[in-house]
Amino acid sequence: MSIMEYNGGSVVAMRGKKCVAIAGDLRLGNRNMSLAANFEKVFPITQKLFVGLPGLASDVLTLRDTFRFRTNMYKLKEGREIEPNTFAHLVSSTLYERRWSPYFVEPVVAGLDPNNGEPFIAATDLIGCLNFAKDFVVSGTASDKMFGMAESLWEPDLEAEDLFETISQTLLNGVDRDALSGWGAVVHVITPEKMITRSLKSRMD
Amino acid sequence: MESQLALTGKDYTLIVSDTNAAMSIIRMKDDEDKMKQLGEHLVMAYNGEAGDTIQFAEYVERNLRLHSLRHDIELQPKASASWIRRQLADSLRSRKPYAVNLLLGGWDVPKGTPELYWIDYLGTLAHVPYACHGYAAFFATSTFDRYHRPDMSLEEGLELMKRATNEVEKRLIVNPGGWKARIITQDGVREVIL
Numbered sequence: 001m002s003i004m005e006y007n008g009g010s011v012v013a014m015r016g017k018k019c020v021a022i023a024g025d026l027r028l029g030n031r032n033m034s035l036a037a038n039f040e041k042v043f044p045i046t047q048k049l050f051v052g053l054p055g056l057a058s059d060v061l062t063l064r065d066t067f068r069f070r071t072n073m074y075k076l077k078e079g080r081e082i083e084p085n086t087f088a089h090l091v092s093s094t095l096y097e098r099r100w101s102p103y104f105v106e107p108v109v110a111g112l113d114p115n116n117g118e119p120f121i122a123a124t125d126l127i128g129c130l131n132f133a134k135d136f137v138v139s140g141t142a143s144d145k146m147f148g149m150a151e152s153l154w155e156p157d158l159e160a161e162d163l164f165e166t167i168s169q170t171l172l173n174g175v176d177r178d179a180l181s182g183w184g185a186v187v188h189v190i191t192p193e194k195m196i197t198r199s200l201k202s203r204m205d
Numbered sequence: 206m207e208s209q210l211a212l213t214g215k216d217y218t219l220i221v222s223d224t225n226a227a228m229s230i231i232r233m234k235d236d237e238d239k240m241k242q243l244g245e246h247l248v249m250a251y252n253g254e255a256g257d258t259i260q261f262a263e264y265v266e267r268n269l270r271l272h273s274l275r276h277d278i279e280l281q282p283k284a285s286a287s288w289i290r291r292q293l294a295d296s297l298r299s300r301k302p303y304a305v306n307l308l309l310g311g312w313d314v315p316k317g318t319p320e321l322y323w324i325d326y327l328g329t330l331a332h333v334p335y336a337c338h339g340y341a342a343f344f345a346t347s348t349f350d351r352y353h354r355p356d357m358s359l360e361e362g363l364e365l366m367k368r369a370t371n372e373v374e375k376r377l378i379v380n381p382g383g384w385k386a387r388i389i390t391q392d393g394v395r396e397v398i399l
Contacts, residue, residue, distance in 0.1 A: 007329065028331050033342065035323060036331040059329035060296050065291075101298060 003056055003104050004126070006031060008180030009041050010140030011052030012171050013121045014154060015108035015133075017162035019191040022050045022110035023171045025100070025142075025202075027183035028057055037183035037204070041140075043072050046081040046136060048190050049111030051091065054140030055126070056104035063105055066094060076123035084111035084120035095128030102126045106139045110190070117192045138174075142181040146174035160191045172202050207252035208341035208373055209239070210380055211308045212366060213319040213334050214357040218310035218389045219366055221399060222250045223339075223381040235382040242394055243269050244279040246312040248387050249289075249354060252339050253326060254304035261305045265289055282311030282320035286330055294328025296359075306338045312389045319389070337369075342363070344376050345369035359388070367399060 011024040027037035042052040043064050051067060051107035053060045070090060074082045082090070088109045109122045124130050131137065136154050137201060138146040149170040158166060167188055175181035185200040211220040226234035232381040233264065238252045241262045251258045268288075273279045280288065286309050296303045323329075323336040335349040348369045357365065361385075370384055384398045 028329070030325075033346070035336070036333050038333075039331060056327065057331075058297065061290065061330055062328070063293050104381075132290075 001031065001106060004106070005141050005180055007055075007057040008141050008173070009039070009054040009118050010138070010142035010146060010175055010178065010181040011041055011054045011108045012136065012138045012146050012150065012167060012174070013052065013108045013123070014136040014150070014158075014167045014170075015119040015121055017157040018117055018119065019160045019163055019189060020110045020112055020121060021036055021167040021189045022052055023081065023167050023185055023187040024052050024054065025140075025171065025175050025181045025183065025185045027181055029180060032179070034183060040186060042186060042188060043067070045087060045118070046111070047195065048114060048187055049082070049084050049087060049109070049125040050190070051087070052103050052139065053108070054108075055106055059103040059105045061101055063094070063107070067091070070094070081114065084109060084113055084122075087111070088120075088124075092124055092128035092130050095124060095126065099127055102132050106108060108137050108139045110179075112190050112192065121159040136170075140181060142174045142178035145177045146170055149174050160196070164189050164196070168200055172200060176203055207239070207339040209252055209306075209308050209338040209371055210341050210345055210352060210366065211250065211310050211321050211336055212218055212357075212362060213310075213321045213355070214359060215355075216319065216390060217362065218312065218319040218321055219362050219386065220248050220250050220308060220310040220349055220389070221250075221366055221370065221384050221386045223383070224385050225291055225382040228255075232382065238309075238385055240385065240387060241266050243285065244311075245393050246314060246389055246391075247279070247282055247285060250308045250310075250338075251305055253306050257303045257305050259371040261292075261303045265292070266278040281313050282309065282322065282333075283313070285309065285311070286324065286332075290324055290330040293324065293326060297326070297328055300319065308336055308338055310387075310389050312317050312381050312387040314391070317391065340377055341369070341373050344372045348372055350372055363397070363399065370378065370399060
């Protein structure tokens with residue numbers, strides 16, 4: 001078992017029509033033993049930008065703090081909020097800084113571009129190789145299962161509520177097939193007008 | 206074969222540790238106190254590599270004390286947990302990492318809530334209603350899962366803890382020796398007999 005599967009957890013992000021969604025499970029485990037069902041892995045960066053950090057829990061917390069620090073410094077220097085594309089490159093370079101002793105986290109970025117309201121999603125591997133997607137990105141221990149779900153459920157130009165349903169079903173049915181993910185989930189849907197955050201109940205086994 | 210257990214109740218945090226000090230297969234001591242009081246409302250139970258545990262526990266104790274002297278206020282449990290986690294996370298990627306696992310139990314004075322944090326040597330931090338470290342985790346977590354309620358009175362909490370430690374004594378092949386228990390309430394820390 002690799003260190004990437006030590007604590008378990010999964011994150012998925014999807015593009016919709018003028019909206020974007022990101023969702024993650026809540027499990028924190030030690031290999032096969034579950035410790036907590038309140039461990040959030042998706043964190044807000046700005047009003048319209050989120051980052052999901054599945055992987056080694058210690059690095060999840062360290063990187064959350066690092067990104068909070070760096071985006072705060074960005075805001076102070078530039079006098080504006082960071083854009084999704086810029087943030088994705090910040091994530092990438094932060095991870096590549098530690099090329100030879102990496103953080104064991106594979107981040108997912110989801111947000112709306114503040115200039116034109118276009119949805120943006122991206123994922124990277126643990127050393128910061130970016131993958132920009134037009135449809136959806138998955139990461140974490142249930143990524144293979146969620147790929148299958150997303151592949152069959154997702155379609156272009158989904159409205160916010162339909163996107164919420166699609167991403168929720170993708171995540172829940174994905175993590176239910178994975179012993180290392182699950183134990184509840186949180187979904188964020190970002191639209192130009194508002195941000196919707198909902199907690200999902202799921203199987204607790 | 207170290208065991209640490211803790212749970213939060215209505216207005217207290219109960220934290221329990223075994224009292225063995227072992228060297229390989231030999232019990233050197235059976236009344237070792239593997240907890241440290243870090244403040245008026247904060248207790249840390251530790252286990253792990255023999256030398257590292259005390260070294261790290263004292264490092265934490267002195268630094269939190271220094272902070273309270275400098276700023277004339279003690280860190281709340283959440284802030285203390287965060288700082289300790291960062292020390293372990295940084296240590297993990299150093300030349301000689303500390304191999305120490307912690308349970309941090311306390312009382313949040315401004316919020317008036319009992320707090321419990323689970324921290325391991327990797328720098329993982331979890332805010333939990335009940336938790337175990339060491340071999341106790343394999344025996345006691347399911348007992349806690351079944352019987353724990355967040356609004357438990359002190360009597361109920363002690364009874365549940367007794368149930369959990371009994372389970373460890375019954376099923377673990379090595380005798381845990383004895384137990385030391387501490388309770389953190391709004392009035393501070395006190396020792397109890399389990």
